[in-house]
Amino acid sequence: MSAAAAAVGVAATPRAALAANSAYVFVYFTETPNQSGANYGLHVAVSTDGLNWAPLNQNNPVVTPTAGTLGLRDPFILRKQDGTFVILATDLNGTDFGQNNQYLHVWDSTDLTSFTGYRRIKMHNLATHTWAPTAFWDASRGQYGIVYSANNGSDVFMVNYTSDFRTVSANQVYFNPGFSVLDGDIVVDGSTFYLYYKNLANGLTYGARSSTGAPGSYTTYTAGLKQGNAMEAPMLVKANSGSGWWLWGDSFSPVNNDYYAWSTSNVGGGAWTVLNQRDYTPPLNAKHGSIAGITTAEYNAAVTRWGLPGWVRLKSSNFPDRYVRHANNVARIDPYPFDPYQDQLWKLVPGLADSAGVSFQSVNYPTRYLRHYNYELRLDANDNTAAFRADATFYRTAGLADSTWSSFRSYNFPDRYLRHANYVLRIDPLSASSSATDRQDATFKVTS
Template sequence: MSTRPRPSRRHVLGMAAAAPLAASGALALGAGTARAADSAYAMCYFTESTNLGLGTDYGLHLAVSTDGLNWTPLNQNNPLVTPTAGALGLRDPFLLRKQDGTFVVLATDLKGTDWSYNSQYVHVWDSADLRTFTGYRRLKLHDMATHSWAPEAFWDAGRGRYAVIYASVNSSGHNVIMVNHTTDFVTASAPQVFFNPGYDVIDGDMAVGVNGVNYLFFKKNQTVAAARSASLDPGSFTEFGTGVAHGGTEAPTVFRSLTSNTWYLWADTYTPNGVFYAWRSTDLAAGTWTALDQRTYTQPVNSKHCGVATITAAEYTNLLARWGAPAWNRLKSYNYPDRYVRHADYAARIDVYPFDPYTDAQWQLVPGLADASAVSFRSVSHPTRYLRHYDYVLRLDVNDGTAAFAQDATFHRVAGLADPSWASFRSHNQPTRHIRHSGYVLRVDPVTTATDRADATFSVGY
């Protein structure tokens, strides 16, 4: 048996096997049926922070988005539910909208990074609305002395059943994509080999019924590759196209925009607290992808192996009402979008994400200490401390209650100087100066050049 690769932290496709938009604008599912048009997205994931630190949690996390690119974590980025059997933790959760309109959640039965742990089961929950999760159980998929990694499900209309695909090592001695069929996610048929190209593959992710073609995305070596077939029969998929990678890349999640003829491919790196990267395509059949600028998308903090499902406007609103949006924000640099504003040894700077403690980059934007119409930046990890300028350099200091401190720690949010859809922050008591980075250190400086404007522009998100 060949050496098994490190498993992906991949959450599978969440779009009920993302399929084309019907002429009415409704989403055509893998079954070819149409349902009411969705207008938002839900993402499931687990979390790992650098070196498996503070932000690591092997429970089910959810975030929501209106554009599929920028995400609002729910429940303060804490888990909504955690397994109570098996390994007592999950990886690679997957969210499927079933034929009856309700949801099912599947996940790898594994807590942490003990890749030698072999489970023949996957975790399962039912949910009517993603506000409650019921019927927790484990679904047995095989009797082999191996794992069941990164489960995904899709509706197989020809068989009138759901297909559950996952990675296991079979008699070939390497990881292949297996498939079982089920009607209820309580019991499943005997496993079959779904895709075995002759080399190690994990992280199967499906887009079903796209102009009569079914697409399978998967991790091959350190690359996300693709195969396709006119049927959903085991063994019928053939690799095609050009793979994508950004370092060691895994965990593909492919879904279609609800507002344009655009497909998104999300994938992440396999180190703890891996970074998501995203690509776009307007034609899956072409087999090529274009990398997105990191300015255009932001992953939930510490998220790993995401899966995406479409939801209605009412579901989006109800999820925010039930679980709440974060009570903090992160600030992304405009011209260095892989960097976020954080404090380190009480100095304010922009650093490459990820880092620990990740809470050093979380801020509460509170009413300005000197002017309630402005803002002050209170640290989440040091809540008695605020960003303030001192000799034009920003640092994190304890509020001493003086008028001078209040003015130094107050800033007026204005339209982004480099992009009005972003934000810039003008000093309250030095009104000719804005917060900007210089040598990655934050200062308040006059802004005169295009470079200055880019240095002084940030996104306020999560």
């Protein structure tokens, strides 16, 4: 521990003494296109690979603010120097972005099984907002910097310093490149501070860096990045392996795709490669979140405390932005997100005709199952006849196009597999010798 750190009472357990991170945690809030899935409490998901996520607590909030606006946006999670976590969040319940608010929500967590010590901290006295906090350890100061978006005549990043996330220094401008910015995320890697942000003038995401992390010390070093129609809320994540990075970007609106991602082996090089959506699955309905590395013990404790989802989703192999859903009782694949979002949630239960197989029970219509009829898939109520049970039973096999994914063979037509055609689901004769397109149409990822 440095003398500066000791002077401000930081860190009882040095980070180096803790177990190595082997998994990841993602904190977020939720929204859907018609806002039926909007929830402005703290949501938590976990992942073992940093790319595919399982929402905890059935994607319900694990804690909700009890002061201020009684809601949050833009939660951020930081591993502190003592090994525990702090969560910061915008004090905003909903989408009324015109209101002024000088406060942030704050919680503490030892191991992600509880979120305690709830409080709000006042960051400034300006007639403006306090949005999208990020935080980092500044070893030279022996304090943490809390950076957030505010308007000080223009949209800039402000910073306050703290040793305990209870009292903070006076605010000062942290990053003002001469154009309006929003949604900064800061990661310290060795002696380099990386700041990724949205340029409001052109809607692109950029990376800046500094050798000190001091206010006004950053220089932008990347070209502008964007996928889809609009983006915000960049999340910069270093892989637990120590080599490789991911950059996530949240869609600007819940009516667009929810998250996009890039990868790089050299964050300092500034070149990013777009990730195929086959390679990642963000948490259901997640918006503007934050990712941190966690240990195996923390992963297991969080899963035990909050529970993994009781449902699955099926992602298409060759249209990875689309998921199997029912619509007017017809089974099809549609781009996510959509409402009702529950139409894509299934309970994978033992096969109704053979427990060695599987059947797909609808979550929002639990008396109904996917079954084929004239070779087309539809959602029907279980009448408990032998014909229905047979039509609703499938054998899960290695994916015909990708053995790490899954295909589903019909119980009563064993030469036929579940596949999409013109986005509608049916069963057709397929085998390993079928065309590449046919095999991809019949391959799905079972995910959360």
